[in-house]
Amino acid sequence: MINGLQLSLGEWLQRYGGSLLPVITWVSAVGIALCSLVVVAIAIERFFALRQRRIMPPRWLEQVRRHVYRGDIKAALDSCDGQSAMLARILRAGLSRHGEGMAEVEKTLESVGQMEAGTLTQNMRGLGVIASLAPMLGFLGTVTGMIKAFNAIAVAGTSHAGLVASGISEALLTTAAGLLVGIPAWALFNVLRGRADRLTTAMEAVTFELFEELSVQQHRALPPLAEDAKPALAEDHENAV
Numbered sequence: 001m002i003n004g005l006q007l008s009l010g011e012w013l014q015r016y017g018g019s020l021l022p023v024i025t026w027v028s029a030v031g032i033a034l035c036s037l038v039v040v041a042i043a044i045e046r047f048f049a050l051r052q053r054r055i056m057p058p059r060w061l062e063q064v065r066r067h068v069y070r071g072d073i074k075a076a077l078d079s080c081d082g083q084s085a086m087l088a089r090i091l092r093a094g095l096s097r098h099g100e101g102m103a104e105v106e107k108t109l110e111s112v113g114q115m116e117a118g119t120l121t122q123n124m125r126g127l128g129v130i131a132s133l134a135p136m137l138g139f140l141g142t143v144t145g146m147i148k149a150f151n152a153i154a155v156a157g158t159s160h161a162g163l164v165a166s167g168i169s170e171a172l173l174t175t176a177a178g179l180l181v182g183i184p185a186w187a188l189f190n191v192l193r194g195r196a197d198r199l200t201t202a203m204e205a206v207t208f209e210l211f212e213e214l215s216v217q218q219h220r221a222l223p224p225l226a227e228d229a230k231p232a233l234a235e236d237h238e239n240a241v
Helices: 002-049 058-070 073-081 086-096 102-120 124-156 161-221 229-240
Strands: none
Touching: 002 124, 002 161, 058 073, 058 086, 058 161, 073 086, 086 102, 086 161, 102 161, 124 161
């Protein structure tokens, strides 16, 4: 039964396999072309989205700094409300919780910061997928080209070198095309990932600076301990001992 199945499969491949090879080659070539278009689209979109002026505009940031160092939380919130930058959304979330204590502010900044940092790397996973997929599609074309070459050898013999060379040339071209798409995709993935990491670090530094200043101002605003209360506290402590 197994031998019969293997024989029928072999006959089917001999009868229809030759007509499938051009289809497989076409699918490989079209797939590599589509991958190249997707790489270009993602690269343009991410390079535009990951500009520092877009994530944390310098003029707006300087304005928010002045408000924070003056202790004007409402003015800082108004500045964040009028700005659509990513850092503005993070600072707005923290400033809106400022009256609830620094612990609540830190928790809010951490959760919102993680969500916003995730948007920096969106679409980058596609570059990683294409970096692996494009060479595999090229290898698929390589396999079909080598099959054609061996079929030519089986039919015409080794004396017709041109037929064999055409199949091998097709195999090498598809491999090269896949690598020409996959290598830049992998390089772009790492370059954009590094830019996203640097922007994340810069936003963390600015956020820490501003809310550290707010924390210092909050401690300064606490009323000092009255002088007449100190002896009473000391007496209570002695009685407790």
